[in-house]
Amino acid sequence: MYAYNDFDEAFVRERVAQFRAQVERRINGSLTEDEFRPLRLMNGLYLQLHAYMLRVAVPYGTINPTQMRQLAHIAEAFDKGYGHFTTRQNIQFNWPKLRDLPDILDALAEVQMHAIQTSGNTIRNVTADHFAGAAADEIEDPRPYPELLRQWSTDHPEFQFLPRKFKIAITGSPNDRAVTKAHDIGLRMVRSADGVPGFEVIVGGGLGRTPMVGKVIRGFLPTGELLPYVEAVVSVWNLLGRRDNKYKARIKITVHEHGLDEIRRLVEERFAEIRPSFSGVDPQLLAGFKQHFAGPDLAVRPVDAFDAARRADPAFRSWSDTNLAAHRAADYAIVTISLKKPGATPGDATSAQMRAMARIAETYGHGELRISHEQNVILPHVHKSDLPAVYRALREADLASANVGLVSDIIACPGMDYCALATARSIPVAQEIAERFDALKLDHEIGPLKIKISGCIYACGHHHVGHIGILGLDRAGVENYQITLGGDGTEDMVLGDKTGPGFSYDEISDAVERIVRAYLALRLSQAETFLQAYKRVGLEPFKAALYDREAQADAA
Numbered sequence: 001m002y003a004y005n006d007f008d009e010a011f012v013r014e015r016v017a018q019f020r021a022q023v024e025r026r027i028n029g030s031l032t033e034d035e036f037r038p039l040r041l042m043n044g045l046y047l048q049l050h051a052y053m054l055r056v057a058v059p060y061g062t063i064n065p066t067q068m069r070q071l072a073h074i075a076e077a078f079d080k081g082y083g084h085f086t087t088r089q090n091i092q093f094n095w096p097k098l099r100d101l102p103d104i105l106d107a108l109a110e111v112q113m114h115a116i117q118t119s120g121n122t123i124r125n126v127t128a129d130h131f132a133g134a135a136a137d138e139i140e141d142p143r144p145y146p147e148l149l150r151q152w153s154t155d156h157p158e159f160q161f162l163p164r165k166f167k168i169a170i171t172g173s174p175n176d177r178a179v180t181k182a183h184d185i186g187l188r189m190v191r192s193a194d195g196v197p198g199f200e201v202i203v204g205g206g207l208g209r210t211p212m213v214g215k216v217i218r219g220f221l222p223t224g225e226l227l228p229y230v231e232a233v234v235s236v237w238n239l240l241g242r243r244d245n246k247y248k249a250r251i252k253i254t255v256h257e258h259g260l261d262e263i264r265r266l267v268e269e270r271f272a273e274i275r276p277s278f279s280g281v282d283p284q285l286l287a288g289f290k291q292h293f294a295g296p297d298l299a300v301r302p303v304d305a306f307d308a309a310r311r312a313d314p315a316f317r318s319w320s321d322t323n324l325a326a327h328r329a330a331d332y333a334i335v336t337i338s339l340k341k342p343g344a345t346p347g348d349a350t351s352a353q354m355r356a357m358a359r360i361a362e363t364y365g366h367g368e369l370r371i372s373h374e375q376n377v378i379l380p381h382v383h384k385s386d387l388p389a390v391y392r393a394l395r396e397a398d399l400a401s402a403n404v405g406l407v408s409d410i411i412a413c414p415g416m417d418y419c420a421l422a423t424a425r426s427i428p429v430a431q432e433i434a435e436r437f438d439a440l441k442l443d444h445e446i447g448p449l450k451i452k453i454s455g456c457i458y459a460c461g462h463h464h465v466g467h468i469g470i471l472g473l474d475r476a477g478v479e480n481y482q483i484t485l486g487g488d489g490t491e492d493m494v495l496g497d498k499t500g501p502g503f504s505y506d507e508i509s510d511a512v513e514r515i516v517r518a519y520l521a522l523r524l525s526q527a528e529t530f531l532q533a534y535k536r537v538g539l540e541p542f543k544a545a546l547y548d549r550e551a552q553a554d555a556a
Contacts, residue, residue, distance in 0.1 A: 002147050002292045004112045011154075012109045015116060019043045020102035028100060042122075043100060044115025054101065055118040056108060056173045060128035060146040060170070060497050061371040065358035068369055070111040072089035072354035075270060083354070085339060085347045087411060087462055088167075089127045089371045090118055101470070110400060116154060121162045123153035123234070125422075127480050128180045129171040130372035132336050133295055134380035136326035139189045140197045142172035144289035145226055150228055159234055163241030164249035166234060167206075170199075171321050176491035181205045181214040181464060184202050184251045185233060188491065190220060198222050201271045203233060203263065204255035207459035211495050212252040213478035215269065224286065225271075232271035233400045236263065245286040296366035296381055301356045306384040309391075316391050318444070319402035327381070334374070335379040338409060342438035345427050346412045347375030361530055372463075373487040374411055376404065406443040407451060407516065408434035411462055415455030415472065422455035424472025424479040425505070430454055432509045433511075437516075446516060449530045452487075465489035467531050469496045470508065470514060481508040485515070485542055497539050499546055511546055516543035 004012070019039070026036045033047075040046075045056040056071070071091060075083050076099045079093045081386055086092055096104060108114055118125055126146035133141040149168060153159060159166070170187040173176040180186025186202035199221045205214025231249075240258065242248045255263050256465035310317045325334040337357060340346050349357070357377055361369045364386040370378035382390055394400040403409045412432060413419065415426030430453050437443055452466030456473070463469035481503050484496030502509045516530075522541055524532045534542070 001064060002109065002289065002402045004325060008112070008259065009109075012112075012116070012513050015114070016102060016105045020134070021220065023098060023102055038120070041115070041120040043101075044104065045117035046119060047092065047420070048418050049416070050418070051095050051442050052098055052101070053097050053418070054104060054115055055086070055120050056091045056093070056113060056115050057125045058089050058091060058113075058239075058371050059150050061373075062124055062128075062132075062143060063369045063371060065362045065367055065369065067113055068358040068361070070113070071154040072351035072358070074104055074107055074407055075351040077107075077373070079414055082348050082350045084345070085349065085375050085377070087373045087375060087413070087460060088118075088125055088374055089130070090125055091371070092414075093199040093415070100118065102468070106216075110463060119165075120168075121164050121371050122158075122160050123149075123156070123162075123166045123168065126150055126153075127135075127167075127169045127178060127183075127373060129173060129176075129179060130370045130374075130378050131325060131380065132370070134171055134222070134332075134478050135173055135177075136328050137175050138173045138328065139191060140172050141295070142189055143293050144500060145187070145223070146170050146284055146290050147292070148227060148285060148470075149230065150353070158239065162234075162238055163243050164246060166237075166251070166374070167523040168230070174491065176280070176442060176493075177492070178254040179462070179465065181491070182207055182211075183214065184237075184291070184326050185230060186214050187226070189343065192220050195224070197338070199226060199232065201233075204252040204260070205440075206252040206491075207248050207461075207462060207464045208250070209247060209248075210253065211459070211464040212256065213493050213495065214252075214256065217260065224283050225278075228275045229271050231274060231509060232267045235274075235277050236266045236270055238448075240266075255487050269310070282413075291415070298332060299383060301383060301385050302329060303331055303384040308389050309388040313388075315402070319391055319400060320387065322402050322406060322444075323404045325389070326327075331384055332385060333382055333384055335382050335387070336404045336432050337377040337379065337394060337399050339376050340403060340409045340434065341401045342403075342408045342434040343431050346410050346430050347487065349377070353397050353399055356393065356399065360390055360393050363393075372417065377410075386436050388404045395404045403443055405448050405450070406435045407446050408443055409450075410468070411452040412433055413449070413454050413456075413460035415453075418461075419455065421458055422472070423457075423474035424455045425480065426453045426461060426472060429472070429508055433512050436509050436513065442520075445526075445527055446520065447526065449516070450489075462489065463487075464495045465493060466496060467534070468512060471500065475502070479505045481505070483508075483511060483515070483546070485539060488531060499539065499543055501547075514545045515542055518542055 169183040199273040201218040202214035365379040410430040411432035412426040416422040453470040454461035465487040488494030
């Protein structure tokens, strides 16, 4: 992974020193909260419902064991002993005290981490495929490119006060695990007709109150031209983007209002203008970055221990069926560590669990960890012969839930338990649904099913692209949960269909169970997934299961 140079170290330390002085002025009253607000947002500090919240950047989801241990230390020393991993591949600390924030940022700087541009109307943390550098279907490890984008965008003088926040996602695989079409800019690696890697460039995606699927503005962009092209897109939007209405300030609205063809014309003009100024710099930088992301030396060893463990231990076999993904090396596997034990808060990890994951990564995973946008943690390079030992270590840390991609692997935003913007609870809904299906022992019978829950229209839980999406709203002071079906966040992204009237907090778990049981009754075989079945039969059978049975219960 990328290691800071002297400039990086000095830059981050200087920012910490600046913020320390700003915090001191806020505490002694020299700064009002309104004056302090833009300063704290530049350093990832929010004021939530009950306390400040610090959002720490994990660039493109890549983290090492030393950094994970430091996060554990911060959780213990300055918070309540846990951290929350988010759908932006960041980690949030929900209970820091203002006076401790400079010390926390100093602790982060010690391990080459920071919270810069994790908030505010600027280019946010660039996210990436959490299997990057390991996936069997990957064209090329994409992580040098978000590192290039990170360095370019940090304190970029033109882009610190954009119309609204700006999010970029990147994947090096044709199979999109980074939800690129739901971002302001999505970058999906493809090959040209003669086999050269480049990027399909997508603009104008986004969720929130006006969800839109991103549109392809460039079918193929050479990798060496990425930086000037992205700058052209952002600079065009910076001039055209709405500043009169924050709800219409995202680039998706700009593309919608002006049309893709006009935006493409303006971007290409700007690209032609600025491209020469990047000539000769970008390739040199990229070559250096690629050296940082060279993969580990992969050992060639027998995998008999893995095969034997699968035969002897049904629990291990169940875990390996769900929590492993294909690695580019046949003797290796990608391990997803579920942070979704039924009944737990999705995405939360205790300090002890963070240390356990760091230790496992050092011992068995070549010292690499990734954070996924699905709020889990990844060990990208594990030899199959080590998987039984990894499973035992995860089980000891209470991290061995065999549910990745299943009904209890629920994405949920913090909701009204923490967030000042939320209008309904998310975490308790996720916990209740997961516990219900765990009790029913239906996870593996149901198969792949993505439930995503947001506690407000801003959609931090990605509910629009959930196979089952749940949106919590306030209806005259009462929590009301709307359901969408058939969403898909892959390269074939579609937004879910609204089913109809919402459900109360007490009704939502029953409603989800009715949907799932309807799927089990109508699928053609166990091999037909929920999403495949939904695409085949459409919304109406599920609406009937949701609302007709409800009417029958009312009549009874």
